Each structure stands twice: as structure tokens, then as C-alpha cells.
Amino acid sequence: MEFNNTNTFRFLSVIKRQVRRSFGAIDFGKSPRAIAKLLHPYRRYLPTSLALGLGIGLSIAACSKTYQLLESYQLLELQQKLDRLATDLQTDFESNLDIVRTAVTLYATSEGEVKPSILEQFIQYPLYRHSGIEAIAWLPQNDARPATFTVATLFPQSAAAAIPGLESAVNSTVKSTLETAVARKEILATAPLSIQGQSDRQLRLLIVAPVYRPSSPHEAIEERDRTNLKGFVLGIFQIDSFLHLNLKKAELEAVDLSFQDLIEPKNRQLLGVYFAKSQQFITALEPDLFSSLGRPVSCFDGSACTRILNLQNRRWSVNLLLTSDYHNPRKYWQAWVALSIGILISGLTAFYLYKLLEHTESVEKIAKERTLKTQQLQEALAKLQDAQSLLIHAEKMSSLGILVAGLAHEINNPTNFIYGNLQYIARYAKDLVGLVELYRHYYPEPALEVIEYSEEIEFEFILEDMEKLSTSMQVGVERIMGIIQSLRQFSRLGDDRPKLANIQEGIEDTLTILQHRLRDKTNCFAIEVIKDYHTLPLVACYAEQLNQVFMNIIANAIDAIESDWQAEKSKDYFIKIQTRYLPGKQAVTVRIADNAAGIAEAIKTRLFEPFYTTKPVGKGTGLGLAISYQIVVERHGGALWCESTLGQGTEFLIELPVHSAIGRETPKRETHELTSETPVERLLENFWDGTGI
Known part of the structure; x- marks a missing residue:
């Protein structure tokens, strides 16, 4: 990939043109999902935008933190100088x-x-x-x-x-x-x-x-x-x-000092002002000269800017006066350097992601063109077209699976870092709470400023909520790790050899992946999952491929319920999953049923044909059930059929031998690679449709 200004300007031009087109076509007053439609064309650039926004946000946070640290250090140094000055004057x-x-x-x-x-x-x-x-x-x-x-x-x-x-x-x-x-x-x-x-x-x-x-x-x-x-x-x-001699030794910069005799009446308390820039002490006897030197800026913290001198029966105060040079931005150059470096790195990272997405888009475009050319030969070369199309789609899904597996791995690293540090955060929080309780025990009457600040920040609520916050973070991270693990399992290529697997665990993993589409949402339906499980023996099979079969069938059931919900919103929808063991046949059966509108007889006869689909363009490729049939029948020597009644729902039945007749499989192609409706693709499609995780 070549990084040049031409590509950058082209990217900005595309965004500008698309924004104008989208805003002109959407009426925000009539369309409640206008924002989702507006952002839909830019879904590919969301990672780039998030990376850029996150990088700039972190850069600003680092700049702010550096600025605060420098300011705190400067104030501490100023207080130490003032302490030394007061001690020297008293001595x-x-x-x-x-x-x-x-x-x-x-x-x-x-x-x-x-x-x-x-x-x-x-x-x-x-x-x-x-x-x-x-x-x-x-x-x-x-x-x-x-x-x-x-x-x-x-x-x-x-x-x-x-x-x-x-x-x-x-x-x-x-x-x-x-x-x-x-x-x-x-x-x-x-x-x-x-x-x-x-x-x-x-x-x-x-x-x-x-x-x-x-x-x-x-x-x-x-x-x-x-x-x-x-x-x-x-x-x-x-x-x-x-x-004068002690003030000169103090080496004050960008601050002035005023001296007052607190015993005198207020109108006669001022003794004079020491101007650090000119190293002059101007007494109150020279008001004209004092006013000509400008008005110092008052100090923001009185307790940090005042010291008391006891001169026999007199009581003098030494007051810091911060000038406008004290907050000169050039003194905080480290903060600006941190901000600049952070923004530069964020920009380079975002640009790299953009070029990577652009390259991926070009690869996908090439794959679509190849698929289109293959479909044009369907009538004359049906079998050849079928094989070529499946191979093209397999290549695409394999690339996408590898990409998602890599992304899942990269996300897993920072997630593990967060998960590993949560217990320390909880322990540190507990220790801090214990320290506060000790302070409360031994200092039951704190200063008024401490009491006011505690009420301002709602300290009692913080103590109560800290443990809950730690627990919720733990649950959230564990949920993320579970999702990453599921993505890894579904993005792996099939094993060369079968293994004993628990079919019901595979069904549960599939439901975990699709959980975001089952739960209730605002102004939307909720799908109830009814489980009727019996004790099953372990089955010799390709577990990952069977998981894809369950994914395709359950996802199709959800799609059918969503379509039916558009017409009849008052109905209670469910998906029923039933497992049984047939000792006579030495086989297990899985039934997946829904109560959507059902399938017409003419459509039911073509369900397992490659590239046949009733979904809108862009919603499916028509390969999900065809590849599911290949996995169950050809790969495992089982049976897959459909029963449906219009107006009542649809039921898919899967029968698998416990000791699978895998010897009858066709070893020339890996069925897992050919799966159209893989969990990763469905997750990405659902995310951009506004129904994602």
C-alpha cells in the first residue's frame, strides 16, 4: 500500500460526497433510524474513526495529566521557596x-x-x-x-x-x-x-x-x-x-511578594511589594511608582501563598502574588510535546487502518466480480459453476475467518491485561477504603474543608459503589473474553480428523453467539428459547462444522421471526430446541422449530439448492442451508430435512449417527470453509444493521 496525498484527498472527497447525498435523502423528522442509515455507508471506516478518536482522546488526557503534574510541581517548589524565605527572614x-x-x-x-x-x-x-x-x-x-x-x-x-x-x-x-x-x-x-x-x-x-x-x-x-x-x-x-538580601537569595521567578503588618488597621497594613522581575522592593510611601508597575494576579490558593513572621509584638504576613508570566504556556512544553506526539501517532495509525480497509475492500470487490462471472455460466455449466462459486466463496470466507481470528487475538491481549489487573484494582480500592476508615477512626473531626469536599464528591456513595463497580467490570470483561473465545472457535478451519463432542454444548455456544439477536430491545420483540434436552452420548464428528449448521438454522429462524414481526407485532415468538437419543438407530436427533409464518411448499423443495435464497439482496448468499446439508449428509452420513406449515412455523430435523459414517465423506474439500452464514459474517452484518452485539 502506498501512502500519498492523492489517496488522502480521494478519501476525504468520498466522505464529503456521501455525507451530502445521505443528508439530502433522509428526513430526520420522519425516520427514527435516520442516524443509523446515515452511518451505514461508512461502516468500513468505523475502526479508523474509533482509533483516531481514541488516540486523540488519550493524547489530550496525557497532555492534561502532564500539565497538572508540572503545575503541582511548580506550586510545591514555590511553597518550599516561600518557607525558606520566611525562615531566613525570621532568623x-x-x-x-x-x-x-x-x-x-x-x-x-x-x-x-x-x-x-x-x-x-x-x-x-x-x-x-x-x-x-x-x-x-x-x-x-x-x-x-x-x-x-x-x-x-x-x-x-x-x-x-x-x-x-x-x-x-x-x-x-x-x-x-x-x-x-x-x-x-x-x-x-x-x-x-x-x-x-x-x-x-x-x-x-x-x-x-x-x-x-x-x-x-x-x-x-x-x-x-x-x-x-x-x-x-x-x-x-x-x-x-x-x-532585600533574603529576597534576592529566594530566586523567585514570575511571582511577586507583598508584605503587610497585620497589627495595623486595614488601610495601613501594606508595607510594600517586591517585584521579582526587576528585583525592586517598592514601599507604600511611593504609590505612584507602585501603580506604574502593573497589577499582579492574585494567588489561587491562599493557604499556599501566605506565611506569617512574628517580629516581637508585630505580626507580618508575606503573600505570594502570581503574575501573568506564571502561567506562560512555554513553561509547560512537555505537555504540548506529549499532545503533539500522541496526535501524530493517532493520525498515522488511523491512516494505516484506512489503507488496510481500502485494500480489503478491493479484495472483496474482486471476489464479487469473480462470483458474478461464475454465475453467468450457470445454465450451460451448472456443476462447474457450482464448484467454482463454492471455491470462490470458500476463499473469501477463509480470508475473513483468518482476519477475524487475528482481530480476536489482538483484542484478547488487552482484554487479558485488563482482566489480570482487575483483582489488583479491587484490592487497592479495598486498601484505600480501609485507610480512609482508619483516618476516620483516629481523626473523627476532620477539617471543615475535608467535610465539604467529601459531601461534594458524595464520598459515602463512592465507598458503597466501589465494590459493585469492581464486580460489574469483572463480569463485563469475562463476557468479552467469552465472546472472543466463541469467535475463535467459529473462525478456525476444520480439523483433519473427527473427535468426540457434546452436541448440546455446541448448541449452547451457538446460542451465546446469537444472544444479541434474541434479547429484548427498545420497540422490538423478544424471542424465547425453549430447551428440551435429554442426556446424549458423545458423538464422533467435526464439532466446528456442526456448530455452523446450528448457527445457520437458528439464524434463519431468527430472520423468519423478524420478517413475520414486521406484519404481526403482537405475537409471542419462540424457538424450541429438542435433543433425543435413539438407541435402536444408535443416533441422536436435534429438532429446531420456530413459530414464524412458515415456508411455502414450492420454496421448501428448493431449500438445499446452492445460491437459492428468498432474502433481499445483500442479506444472504443462498449457501447456508446447502452447505449445512453437505456437512450433515455428506460429511457425517446423517440426515437433514425440513417440515413446515404456513401460519404455524418451521421445524428442521437433524439426525446424526453416534459412530459417524465419516468414511463416506468426500475428502476433497473442507466443508467448514464453504459455510456461507458463518457466525463472523452474521455478526458483522447484524452490527452494521443496527442489531449488533
Whole structure:
């Protein structure tokens, strides 16, 4: 087969032309089976369409799953970075706070005035290592004016320009914090504020630490009171410097961070936003610059995007803000590659199936042409025409049997895979249910979100239905395997030697194959099968060929009932199968009867003639009963005849010797190959007629 664009365009043109023709001829308002008629011309391309649709569906599912996994991994990585950032910020703050505690210890233990040079020697190195603290200030207690504080010492000296603004902030904004620190006798942090005199517009955080004169060497800080207050050590934190180094180490991409002081009122909680793309921290003091950088996208999961920092008495929140670059499709290229490869493979597979079906159609067309040529010589060369036609049909049925056997084998492989894994699925499901029950036992009061999600997915129903679902899947797979086994048996070529077989088992196998035509359907009839079996001995025979005989006769009975049902829909239809053993003749008999309209006498005399049929064109070839006669009479030395009464029904009688006279057979041809109405062909015909399995 050659794969080229010409064949592809021809295939599409045929489909387009046929769709127009079908839609123009069908009135969907008047024909309830319009869809079936519309799809009937394309029945050969159904495997191709199914393969293409299934492949594209699986490709989309694989793409979606890959996308979800990548997104979950990305979010997990982002949460880990946020955890590390929060830990680093908390640790860095505690390290900077140790410098303030060191200065407190220095001033508390010094009896006289602490010179700036001593303070410099004492905290210069720690201050150099921790860039978060911009300066350390000493505010002594003013006994003459206790409500006023002045900056006596400020280190480093480069921050001396901020002394007026610092004193103003201390005596106005920070004054209440000083009093609270004295009352609570602990180190406190102020709300972020801006200090006048600084050249930048940065927010700063003041750490207020009261210093007391100890009345005794072993006096605890809780025992000191305001009368022993010596002054305050003030640690000036520059928020931008404190955050910037840790934010840079976090290596954030496509996400921004906002910082809020949760202690403050809502309208003053925002401290600033860190933009990862520009690596800038924009404080709330610069609203114009903040708004010019765009509006970040809110995070979709609040619990995953927020961390809390406890800075003494202040409570800061660090919030992730996902930008539009976070969901850039280029970040998920693996998912798109999976989708592209899946679609490519699906397309190639579908195209290969199409070419295979096209080749099969051409072979069948050649076979039909040969059959037509053979029929034209019927009058002059009746015997030769009969033999040639049977051989042609045998070749066709043999090819079809081999093809179906191969397809049954290919279907059997994935079915066995599914069947083999069902028990593990059931066991895993049982284990998961057990795990859930353990969680319920040891955690009887789960979180509200867990309860809401359980109600949303109807978790209790899932637990009840899981075992039923596993059982139904088991039954379904076993049924598929049974059908595949039946197809294999009916598609095999006949054995060279006879074997002992149970005739009633062969009848049951045949009924299994035809079960889809017997059961009740919407707006259709139901056929009751009445079985009257007696104990039979094993019969030496070609069991597969006899199964074909039963198939042909029972299928003809169903066809007759379907035709009769079109005229009389209120009648109850049945097929009766009776088996008996005749000890005197050392033979078994099988009677297959129906209560359809019956057969006229003129037709009954020609039932076993080759190519004689009363069915519409395309419904039968007229070889089923002829080959059945050959199998029973010529192949097994038995008898086959028909009894029928118009209006009452038809009965076929089969008589087979227990020790078959197979020696009288004609070994030149395998009757199994000549069977016209094989189960495979009937199954395919019934499927496309809308009455399939």
C-alpha cells in the first residue's frame, strides 16, 4: 500500500460526497433510524474513526495529566521557596535583635555614661555583619523633662543627619510604644514609619528596648520599675535592606511578594511589594511608582501563598502574588510535546487502518466480480459453476475467518491485561477504603474543608459503589473474553480428523453467539428459547462444522421471526430446541422449530439448492442451508430435512449417527470453509444493521 496525498484527498472527497447525498435523502423528522442509515455507508471506516478518536482522546488526557503534574510541581517548589524565605527572614530578624540586646546589656551594666567610642567598639562588628539594623541610638531618661526624649548617642555617625527627625518621631509617634515597653518591661517594635531627615523614602522599623538600673546584681528585669529607668536603646531597622538580601537569595521567578503588618488597621497594613522581575522592593510611601508597575494576579490558593513572621509584638504576613508570566504556556512544553506526539501517532495509525480497509475492500470487490462471472455460466455449466462459486466463496470466507481470528487475538491481549489487573484494582480500592476508615477512626473531626469536599464528591456513595463497580467490570470483561473465545472457535478451519463432542454444548455456544439477536430491545420483540434436552452420548464428528449448521438454522429462524414481526407485532415468538437419543438407530436427533409464518411448499423443495435464497439482496448468499446439508449428509452420513406449515412455523430435523459414517465423506474439500452464514459474517452484518452485539 502506498501512502500519498492523492489517496488522502480521494478519501476525504468520498466522505464529503456521501455525507451530502445521505443528508439530502433522509428526513430526520420522519425516520427514527435516520442516524443509523446515515452511518451505514461508512461502516468500513468505523475502526479508523474509533482509533483516531481514541488516540486523540488519550493524547489530550496525557497532555492534561502532564500539565497538572508540572503545575503541582511548580506550586510545591514555590511553597518550599516561600518557607525558606520566611525562615531566613525570621532568623535574620532575631540576629539583628541580638545587637539591640547587646546594646541594652552595655548600657544597663555601665555605671557612668557610655562613650560613643565604647559603643562603637562593642557593636561595630555585629552591625557590619547584619545589614538590617541601620543604626543604634541611646535615649537617656531626662529627669528634668521626663516626657521628652533626646538622642544622646547615635551610631554610626553617618546617620547623624536623621537625629532631628528621629527625636520628633520618638516624642510623637513612638512615645506610646516607649510607655508600653516600660509598662510591659520588654522589647517592642513600632509600626513602620518614615523618619524625616533621611535622604530616601524608605519605611523603617524602630525596636524599643528599655534600660534599667539594677538595684542589686541579681535583680531580674521583671522586678525593675519606672523609678530605675535609665533610658532606651533604639534599634533602627531599614525594612528595604532587611528584606532585600533574603529576597534576592529566594530566586523567585514570575511571582511577586507583598508584605503587610497585620497589627495595623486595614488601610495601613501594606508595607510594600517586591517585584521579582526587576528585583525592586517598592514601599507604600511611593504609590505612584507602585501603580506604574502593573497589577499582579492574585494567588489561587491562599493557604499556599501566605506565611506569617512574628517580629516581637508585630505580626507580618508575606503573600505570594502570581503574575501573568506564571502561567506562560512555554513553561509547560512537555505537555504540548506529549499532545503533539500522541496526535501524530493517532493520525498515522488511523491512516494505516484506512489503507488496510481500502485494500480489503478491493479484495472483496474482486471476489464479487469473480462470483458474478461464475454465475453467468450457470445454465450451460451448472456443476462447474457450482464448484467454482463454492471455491470462490470458500476463499473469501477463509480470508475473513483468518482476519477475524487475528482481530480476536489482538483484542484478547488487552482484554487479558485488563482482566489480570482487575483483582489488583479491587484490592487497592479495598486498601484505600480501609485507610480512609482508619483516618476516620483516629481523626473523627476532620477539617471543615475535608467535610465539604467529601459531601461534594458524595464520598459515602463512592465507598458503597466501589465494590459493585469492581464486580460489574469483572463480569463485563469475562463476557468479552467469552465472546472472543466463541469467535475463535467459529473462525478456525476444520480439523483433519473427527473427535468426540457434546452436541448440546455446541448448541449452547451457538446460542451465546446469537444472544444479541434474541434479547429484548427498545420497540422490538423478544424471542424465547425453549430447551428440551435429554442426556446424549458423545458423538464422533467435526464439532466446528456442526456448530455452523446450528448457527445457520437458528439464524434463519431468527430472520423468519423478524420478517413475520414486521406484519404481526403482537405475537409471542419462540424457538424450541429438542435433543433425543435413539438407541435402536444408535443416533441422536436435534429438532429446531420456530413459530414464524412458515415456508411455502414450492420454496421448501428448493431449500438445499446452492445460491437459492428468498432474502433481499445483500442479506444472504443462498449457501447456508446447502452447505449445512453437505456437512450433515455428506460429511457425517446423517440426515437433514425440513417440515413446515404456513401460519404455524418451521421445524428442521437433524439426525446424526453416534459412530459417524465419516468414511463416506468426500475428502476433497473442507466443508467448514464453504459455510456461507458463518457466525463472523452474521455478526458483522447484524452490527452494521443496527442489531449488533
